[in-house]
Structures are given as structure tokens and as C-alpha cells.
Amino acid sequence: MLALETHGDVTRLRFSTRVSRALGYEVSAYRVRGMLIDTGFPAVARELAGWLDSASLQGVVITHHHEDHAGNLELIARGGLPIAVAPMTLSAVRELGALDMYRRICWGQPALLTTPIAPFVARGMRLIHLPGHSPDHHVVWDAQTRTLFSGDLFIGVKVRIAQEDEVVAEQIKSLRAAIALAPERVFCAHRGPVANPIATLQAKADWLEEITGEIARLTEQGLSEREITTRVLGREGMVAITSRGKLSKRNLMRSAGKQR
Numbered sequence: 001m002l003a004l005e006t007h008g009d010v011t012r013l014r015f016s017t018r019v020s021r022a023l024g025y026e027v028s029a030y031r032v033r034g035m036l037i038d039t040g041f042p043a044v045a046r047e048l049a050g051w052l053d054s055a056s057l058q059g060v061v062i063t064h065h066h067e068d069h070a071g072n073l074e075l076i077a078r079g080g081l082p083i084a085v086a087p088m089t090l091s092a093v094r095e096l097g098a099l100d101m102y103r104r105i106c107w108g109q110p111a112l113l114t115t116p117i118a119p120f121v122a123r124g125m126r127l128i129h130l131p132g133h134s135p136d137h138h139v140v141w142d143a144q145t146r147t148l149f150s151g152d153l154f155i156g157v158k159v160r161i162a163q164e165d166e167v168v169a170e171q172i173k174s175l176r177a178a179i180a181l182a183p184e185r186v187f188c189a190h191r192g193p194v195a196n197p198i199a200t201l202q203a204k205a206d207w208l209e210e211i212t213g214e215i216a217r218l219t220e221q222g223l224s225e226r227e228i229t230t231r232v233l234g235r236e237g238m239v240a241i242t243s244r245g246k247l248s249k250r251n252l253m254r255s256a257g258k259q260r
Helices: 018-022 042-052 073-078 087-094 101-107 168-180 197-220 225-233 238-242 249-257
Strands: 002-007 010-015 027-032 035-037 059-061 125-129 138-142 147-149 185-188
Touching (some): 002 042, 027 147, 027 185, 042 073, 168 197, 168 249, 197 225, 197 249
Antiparallel strands (some): 002 010, 010 027, 027 035, 125 138, 138 147
């Protein structure tokens, strides 16, 4: 399913499937200045291809390698559109193997990237490396309109689960760097337009620092990982069970605990 929203000069492409909606997930790509930021996930390739037929794009920009953002990269490349993508993201996409089952069920397995990529210069836009969510995570900054396309930098203020390779310390630094840009608009890949963007990004950074301090305090008291996770973040839910711990509160607790 593809639903379109207009926010001034920005078009939001909201991608979902019956499965992803049942799991509570959708992903957005954004069209701005004749370019598309991210590609959606493999299970919506047909919807994306249909939209591309009349989109008249100049090129595509990729924030990071995860399949819900770069999952249709081969489709884009095969269609001949130039692509702006960081070398580390491109390497990660090319090295991507079979996804864990929970990710395949929700998003689908990306097609192997075999088509050569034509480079795209996204004029007026900057790809800024702000890691934490993933090592290759970037945001897209439009200085002229003071608009930040934040990829997965935000997602929500108090997101209590994390993947195994997320790094809380880097997330906090990246959030502070995004705030320093003084964005007037922020578009999140999962939440859409972010209200009161600077204050909201600040709230997320502050919360991550708060739980980092609490986890450090409880660790010094000798509590177990399970006890600390439950006290700070609550009990694990179905997401941790279905992902076999790949997406869990314990991952977030472990990452935050490494900061000090």
C-alpha cells in the first residue's frame, strides 16, 4: 500500500503492507526538489515502481542500508536513476545476506544489487553522517529551507527497543549534532513530520542520557541485566520474542550501559 501526503514542498510516500500494519510498522520516503529520499522496503516494490512511472525524478538519495530504506535499490538502479549513497552504505547493501526471519516477514528480502549505480549529485542537499542507529546512518539536510530528513535518527522520544548494533552514545552525539543545525522542519522515516523539532530531538537526547545514568547506577549496585532492563525499560514484549532478541529492550540496556 502507498499513501501520499503533501507538506508544502515535500511529498511523503507512506509505505505499508497488511503484514507490516499488523506488526505496527510503516516506512516513509520523501520527494523534495525533484529527488526521492529512500526507497521503501522490498514488499512494496510494485507500488514504488508504479509511482516512479510518473514521478519524473532527477535522482534518489539513500540514508542507510537497512532494507526498509534501501530495500528497492536494485529497482532504482535498474531503472537508470542516479543515486546518492555513501560508500559505506553501498558496501553494506552489497554484502547483505539473508535477513532474519522477522525482518523478511515484515519487510521482505531485498533483491541482490547487481546493476551499476550512476552517481547523483543532490544539489542543495547534504548527506551528513550521523551514526548510532547503524554505523552508516546519514541524514539529509536542506539548508535553504532548514529541513532535516532524519532517516531513523528520531523514530520516537522514548523508543525502548534496539537492534544489536545500535550505539546509544553515538545516537546522543548525532541528536546533538542535528539540533545544532537548528532545523525548522524534521521529517522522520517512520513518524512523518516531527512537531516542535528542536525540542523533540532534545527530549530524545535527554531521555537517552537519563536512562544511561540510571543503568550505570543500577549496574554499580550489582543488579543483573534482566533486573536492570525491567526497572529502566519495562518487561520485554512480543517483539523481543518474535525477533529472538534481535530487537529488544535488553539490546538498548546493553548499549546504554557501555557508554560509561
